[in-house]
Amino acid sequence: MLAQIDVEFREQILNDYQGVSECQVCDKPDYLVPIREVAFSFFQESGFPTLKNEDWKYTPVKRYLNEPFEVDQEDTNTIAPADAPYFGKQLPGYKIVMINGRFDPEQSELPDSSQCTIAPIIDVLREPTVKERLSKSRNYGANPFLAMNTALFTKGIYIHIPKNVKIDHPIHLVHYAGGEQKQFNITKNIFVVEEGGEAEIIESYYHSGHAPVSFRNSATEILVEPNATLHHIKLQKAHSNLRMVEHTEVEQKQDSLYNNYTFTLPGMNFVRNNLNLDINGSNIESHMYGLYLTNENQLVDNHTLVNHREPDCESNQLYKGILTDRSRAVFNGKVYVHSIAQKTNAFQQNNNILFSDDAAIYSKPQLEIFADDVKCSHGSTIGQLDDEALFYLRARGLSKADAQSMLVNAFAFDVTEKLVDEEIKAMLNEEIDKVMTGVIS
């Protein structure tokens, strides 16, 4: 099925797999070999997903993949991290520099090792926590990119927060992409927050735009242990030459809190986020907040899956979208409540505003409930700004453009206000305002 894509790219993928499996100097722990084999044979069989795959129904990936990509080639010459003005650069905190998925300790500013462990994934494959994460069975059928990722990854970062440690500043991961050739990069990250630990991880992205297109296939495995807290913020704004699929698997243990914030702003012409939460303990709280503000011919696709396996947990999803120009967005959220997971509270909300007749939105909020004593609901709306509210503001002297912009900001504010980090909140609100001023005037 791989036949559908560019010949050179296909060759590259096969060579890369050979490279990974026959590599003499690499660490190849016993447990990982069959996992990679299974993943690769699955991927070879399935290829990249087509529109016939229910989870990719609105997302024609082929057009973003059909290039003579080089797979995971070392090519760092074109990137000068020091000058790169990535979105979120002004934010304080520790910095982890990732170049085409490869951890670059030289240019990073790391917390001291007493606080946490940070290492390239390939060096820690024998760590029990890493082994445990990588051995989890995953639904490749819905996620062929993940199968490819598991089969081929050699790059990525491992972040481990020990028991009862609260990291004093946010850890900011900056993903730089680009090279002289068209690049396809595969990254596997693992974040573990041990019992009672707490951390804030921010992710930013950069592509200069001078370099040719780059495709990022990233998968992150996260474990939030009992009573631990992780705030995970994605600031997805980069040049249109960057395309990406980011797959995130989170397992939460009892009494833990995981907050995910995913902001996708104009720029990258293709972004697919998969966010899968495994609620695997009682008294767990999870929040997933998303805001996508899209323009030109962007395609932004957010897929979420929340698996309630234990009773007395609460999950909450709020995704909002503002679409302009010819952009398209997909929201596909699923809440699955197992029969044992009584007293689950699960909410899911998706609201969208279309600003252009050429834009399109596909919303698919889903519930699958097998327990009766639960509170689960979802809602989805698609519309435009409220005429009555617009008139009210104009009757108070605001120009139409100002009134619109005020209402759009209020719409987006619902999501940004959920951020605890005031600096990020201010930065985002300013950016949204800037984008919308261009759209409205």
Next chain:
Amino acid sequence: MRTENEIIDDFTTREYEHGFVTDIDMDILPPGLNEEVVAFISAKKEEPEWLLEWRMKGYQAFLKSKMPEWQNFKAPDVDFQGISYYAAPKDQPKYDSLDEVDPELLRTYERLGIPLEEQKLLAGVAVDAVFDSVSIATTYKEELGKLGIIFCSMSEAVKNHPELVRKYLGTVVPYSDNIYASLNSAVFSDGSFVYIPEGVRCPMELSTYFRINAQNTGQFERTLIIAEKDSYVSYLEGCTAPQRDENQLHAAVVELVAMEGAEIKYSTVQNWFPGDEEGKGGIYNFVTKRGICKGDRSKISWTQVETGSSITWKYPSVILKGDDSVGEFYSVAVTKGKQIADTGTKINHIGKNTKSRIISKGISAGYSNNSYRGLVQIGKGAHKARNFTQCDSLLIGNRCGAHTFPYIESRNKTAMLEHEATTSKIGEDQIFYLNQRGIDPEKAVALIVNGYAKEVLSKLPMEFAVEAKKLLALTLEGSVG
């Protein structure tokens, strides 16, 4: 008070009351499907050449079709060669007057609560009774005829109004639509045909009563309703089948066409045999129902109360082509035992200012799975289109599942869509409150469920709303402690 489990067990073993078999001489084609079978059916019905050709196209499309995979259950392996595609009571298939009908048949319908003698009929309801593959009687025909309304079996329509049938057949559900619609196009046996002329409000409810009787047969009826400009019709179908161990296939097609200013109200009370408590037997109810609001300001409204069938798999849909046209879907689906329902609707907004409203109430009990699946699609030209969707699920016990799969797509910035869904259970406090007022738990459940489904039930024609309420209460008898 009995424990919850006892009551649930009790309820899951409740018997299907329409499970009897009518002993009557039948004309049955041996099982199997091929071009000869298709030709045989067409010949038996003395059909014109064009219809045979159309059936053959349906058969070819069927051969090429694959079974869909997106549904929320494993599609059963239907042995299409193991089904008999034609079964009819032996004498002549159509009677000139009810006096000629085999008394056994009349008794069958009496037993089902559908007397066919006009004097006994519910006032204001005309009935077309379909027994296995053929329509055996249509009542009130003459009276309707005076208004220019045509209400007859599909076979009669093919004979007496071929130009109308040819003009509309397959225009809403093409023979290539899906595997079961293709199969139906090839082998459809009979069904109802309704034509309401311009400006006429049909003065009574039109109704078809379907009954599967014979063993190893499928029922493949086809219904076509055409409402000309500024006309109105309300149509109702009801269905039952005997209790049998093997599954039987019901793959019907319903097509509705509403011209400018016309309104069609289509109600279904479906109570096919659901299979036994082990999930053995029961009807596969795989039906394609679709209406098109062709003219401006037209309206199509689907109301369904689904309590039977081992698998219910259907999405009565509306294409809103005319400007200012309206589509509605009101549904109550109850599953228990090992029943499966994957049902909902598709609304396609094409015209300007088109409106749609979807209210779906799912009730799951026992080991059943009940899914709402709905598509609301706003096309580029559907300026100021509006949709409101509400789908609620009620779970009784924690061995069943309730699923909601809405697909919401918009390509027009002036359109507004709203979708809401909730999941709840019947609260112990609610039951207790009613108990305290002297109402026993079973009645309390019936009361609560009927209240829950009220918005949908209120859309049914009066005579049938009462029936549907009773049916709901019976279906869920003793389902909660």
Next chain:
Amino acid sequence: MLEIKNLHAVIDGNEVLKGLNLKVNAGEIHAIMGPNGSGKSSLASVLAGREEFEVTDGDVTYKGQDLLDMDPEIRARDGVFMAFQYPVEIPGVSNISFLKTAVNEVREHQKLEPLSARDFLKRTREMQELVQFDSALANRSLNEGFSGGEKKRNEIFQMAMLDPTLAILDETDSGLDIDALRIVADGVNKLHSKDKAFIIITHYQRLLDYIVPDFVHVLNDGQIVRSGDKNLALELEEKGYDWLKKEPVTS
């Protein structure tokens, strides 16, 4: 200040104003009364510039300009204020930041410097006091979760902040208890001056116990069917509207 001549307006194909005439001078308070559906709120909507209403005939001159030709925000900046019958709730838009934008838009239009944050705050406090508007409400989202009375008081508070020349109160008194009504009326009386005019649309005479109008007009079927002084309102209270419907237009 405001002159309405032979005003006809249509909404959704229905004519709601059918040749309405009204003249309002600076310093005057006009009360417009009438039964439900007589066109009172339609008049307010047309004056404020609601786009759903189509003016099919007639003129409205405001300070010598054609009012109907102006966008709603231009009318507002020129001093036309409408207190809404049903103020909208706008979640996420803070009352104060919205008001600051509005005040400065109006000032800019009048060629005045924007208010400094300090002056704005000062003015906010003064006006809050004047109309007895809870400062906690001022910091919430616009009308979100406000009670009916709070919303109406917020309208009067905004009126105080924006300092209009012509204020139209569209049934501001409906649904208010007597205390809230008194607060609203107090606000209006305090803001009233010789340069300002008020059009008070009301269904009940009650409000006019607190705000004394110079003129009372009765609207019926899209026209003013009778005008008089404050005694007309008392008469209406006593006899209802029916007796007027039968009489020919006399004003």
